Amino acid sequence: MPAETEAALERAVDSAARHDRLFSLRAANIKQSAVRDVFDISIRPGLVSLAGGSPYLKSLPLEDLGRTAQKIIAEHGLEALQYGGGQGMDELRRLVCDVMAAEGIEGADPEDIVITTGSQSAQDVAAKVFCDPGDVILCEDPTYVGALNTFEAYQVDVVTIPMDDAGLIPDELERVIAELQAQGRSIKLLYTIPSFNNPSGITMAADRRQRVVDICREHNILVLEDNPYGMLRFDGEPLKPMRADNPDDVIYLGSFSKIFAPGVRLGWALVPRHLYRRFYLACEAVVLCPSPLTQMLVSAYLTEYDWRGHLSSMRSLYRERCDAMLGALAEEFPEGVHWTTPDGGFFVWVTLPEGIDTYPLLYTAIDAGVVFIPGAAFTPSDEPSNKLRLAFSAVSPEDIVEGVRRLAPILRGAIEQNR
């Protein structure tokens, strides 16, 4: 090795040792790192990926959307390509009110909306604005891995509330709050995905929703309602969000990723008026402003296109894929395995017999040509999990069936070994 290279190498090793001590307590992200590895693997050719929750985009009118983008830049480029306001553009905030009205939130005021860089960014800001290190955020068990990573980055303790088939259990919520308060803990937020929860696909029953808000209000806990899938109910009208009748106690998060396209990186937060200014200033401190260009593209999509018609065809497509998955699971999966039956969204949640850890099974599954996300990703606990998440949104019905066929013998083997 030339002396110069050797010196550079030594210096790098030395920097690594010194700088390792610089990391903050919040920089671990171990679960996110594992999930990232799964996604990296899942793009290998020939693999059936039931891992990622990407929406189906092939039915978007790409030619027309291209012309719309062209017009935006040619005619309004000085606005589209310049800095914008931290709250997001007025037109899009007005249109978001229409979208929310279709979800069951009537009479929202554009002045209470912040456009965010995806709703991931709104989760990040909520933790930043409301939580000090050591504070508690409550969430469903299981919950979205991205939210867990985001909250833990603020040195917050995430405490889970059990769910059943009708969603988060209010009595359990009361019990956990009482326990935490007896320990003198400061509980700031309840983070919930009430409709078609990621990863479980479970929906919080209508009669539980108000009760959950009432419990939180009584204990001075803000509800952070994350509703990216709410309009993707397979049949009938969307369930009324918790925010609808509780404007002062719920921060509502919406996303264009599932009703339009993730690549625009846009979502929104509807914030109680008395919390709005500090919330939006914190959003601004993170990204200055959301992209005016992609905001204008979304505004055009919501005004010039039949977005309701497109959404309706998406709901049919996802229902078909969900049915294909549920059918294949019933056909292929061994006795002793259970799963949820979602009314919408992207995910089915599978439970194996107690004692089986789904994490090592992932690597057997990869060898067999199928990928899923192990259940341990979706809780703050470090215990092994006997659950796994299957996503049906991004894969054709034929591939879903093939993927389930590849997975079934692996589960069967694990159950036999576990006896």
Add this chain to the structure above:
Amino acid sequence: MPAETEAALERAVDSAARHDRLFSLRAANIKQSAVRDVFDISIRPGLVSLAGGSPYLKSLPLEDLGRTAQKIIAEHGLEALQYGGGQGMDELRRLVCDVMAAEGIEGADPEDIVITTGSQSAQDVAAKVFCDPGDVILCEDPTYVGALNTFEAYQVDVVTIPMDDAGLIPDELERVIAELQAQGRSIKLLYTIPSFNNPSGITMAADRRQRVVDICREHNILVLEDNPYGMLRFDGEPLKPMRADNPDDVIYLGSFSKIFAPGVRLGWALVPRHLYRRFYLACEAVVLCPSPLTQMLVSAYLTEYDWRGHLSSMRSLYRERCDAMLGALAEEFPEGVHWTTPDGGFFVWVTLPEGIDTYPLLYTAIDAGVVFIPGAAFTPSDEPSNKLRLAFSAVSPEDIVEGVRRLAPILRGAIEQNR
């Protein structure tokens, strides 16, 4: 008032009182709030705004860029509108290496780059990854108000290092580090804008750059080099960034906002390899991924357009505007007022005699039809400041002269009152 309205109002007031206690320690953002007010005011018709540092966009080929965007969506829409990787797209990361080579950073590896949602987002992530509450970030006095807001959101103490006309003073850096270490403080980062500092326009001299890095290395402090204006040097080649010869000790932040357009909301971080994985996972936890659509637009701009030629014409334009401002200041401003003479960038920094607070002068200036940013915004100190920032980037030479003419009598009046 109908009973229902009254009840709703009472409930809102009650929520406000309860929820006020929920805010975290980091949610104040008082200076950001004040700056925001100035920007809101500065769009009033008839006002000359010397406040905002927006780049000049009118010479961008908007028709052509529109057609480029159209083609991206029509031909690659399934990629442009879908989720992308958290590190950013491979092509853009390769192109960023070419851009940095033009700035003087040779041989950077695309694997060490994260594309971020503007470089604001990279500042946010650096504070998150490296700082625990109570840690210290060092920065220049004065420094970028957006970085101050971002750092303070992590309950970090920002400590300033004095500058002179050649930038941050190395001896002062050593003195402050020694003082802080004697107090047992943990210093994590030095945040610096070495070229055409915002707000002062001052550039750190070439011979100081290595010395500053060496001091930081010796004390195990990472350098966070923010270089959005580096390529906007009016004459000659860009000064070599601190990162160029110090790959293991500097996190380098670049931005497309000033060399292309802010509306795409894209920047990048070049991260020492041993710090990379945790840095990029933290980026991912904030926004999942930068927009593939706007990334592809920037990639097309860097490959299909003469971006170097456009940059060169921008440098001439900004030089002309800077000259117009410096000429008007010499002509109009009263004795006792001093200002910097930048070699590039967007800003001139004006110093009034001791004892004058520029913050109240802002309101007189607004009445006279001109806006600036008071100096107090650019330091973490709560003391009044006798400085103010003037931006020449977004205003025509005629309007710059008019703005300075409107401001001059206000400064003259303040000096007379101060005698």
